[in-house]
Amino acid sequence: MLLRSPLVAGVAALAVAAGGAVALNQGQVTQTVSDQQSAQAFDAVDQPVRGAQPQVSRGVDRQVLAQQAAQQAENRQAALAELTEKSGERATTLARAEQERLKNQWVLPTTGYRLTARFGQSSSLWSTVHTGLDFAAPAGTKIVSVAQGTVTSVGFDGAYGNKTVITLEDGTEVWYCHQSATSVTAGQEVQPGEAIGAVGATGNVTGPHLHLEVRPGGGDPIDPATALADHNVKP
Numbered sequence: 001m002l003l004r005s006p007l008v009a010g011v012a013a014l015a016v017a018a019g020g021a022v023a024l025n026q027g028q029v030t031q032t033v034s035d036q037q038s039a040q041a042f043d044a045v046d047q048p049v050r051g052a053q054p055q056v057s058r059g060v061d062r063q064v065l066a067q068q069a070a071q072q073a074e075n076r077q078a079a080l081a082e083l084t085e086k087s088g089e090r091a092t093t094l095a096r097a098e099q100e101r102l103k104n105q106w107v108l109p110t111t112g113y114r115l116t117a118r119f120g121q122s123s124s125l126w127s128t129v130h131t132g133l134d135f136a137a138p139a140g141t142k143i144v145s146v147a148q149g150t151v152t153s154v155g156f157d158g159a160y161g162n163k164t165v166i167t168l169e170d171g172t173e174v175w176y177c178h179q180s181a182t183s184v185t186a187g188q189e190v191q192p193g194e195a196i197g198a199v200g201a202t203g204n205v206t207g208p209h210l211h212l213e214v215r216p217g218g219g220d221p222i223d224p225a226t227a228l229a230d231h232n233v234k235p
């Protein structure tokens with residue numbers, strides 16, 4: 001595989017003919033040539049002659065390049081790890097913010113309704129003024145919790161019919177009345193939009209509807225429309 005230079009072969013032959021050992025300097029490679037070693041020595045000496053750079057330098061360059069490549073790969077790996085960690089932290093922060101947002105988010109209690117009685121209205125139907133907001137809808141229409149909270153009572157309550165009370169983190173009670181069916185139990189945690197029962201006509205009613213009542217701190221009722229509006233929900 002080696003292309004032997006006739007010039008080098010000639011010089012070596014001359015040196016050997018002169019007798020004894022001879023040293024050939026080719027770049028950084030030094031070889032001692034003797035009669036016995038001459039064949040191998042020619043092979044070793046030949047190579048630097050053909051190349052522009054000595055073999056030793058090329059070896060050092062390759063080693064440096066390999067080290068640099070390894071270092072660069074290491075740097076990339078470290079940068080990637082840092083990026084992954086940061087995006088992980090960001091995802092966690094976003095998840096927490098989303099949880100916080102959902103926690104404070106209110107939603108409408110039902111769909112396909114029309115409002116039939118507002119808070120404060122008077123009617124022969126009620127002993128005082130109307131204490132809630134009425135969402136008239138077909139019996140069986142799904143009712144969902146307007147906010148995150150804990151179910152604090154479920155049961156029949158006279159004029160209110162089948163009633164579910166959900167207490168929010170700030171102590172506000174939200175009452176869902178006249179239900180045909182309930183689907184949660186006391187002590188249960190609910191999320192905004194989570195199904196809790198169905199529209200019905202139990203209790204003191206003229207037709208199926210959801211009577212929604214909002215009682216801050218479990219005290220006197222306030223206008224549910226205002227409470228909903230305060231949480232960016234317009235009934």
Ligand SMILES: [Zn+2]
Pocket residue numbers: 117130132133134210211212
């Ligand atoms: Zn009502």
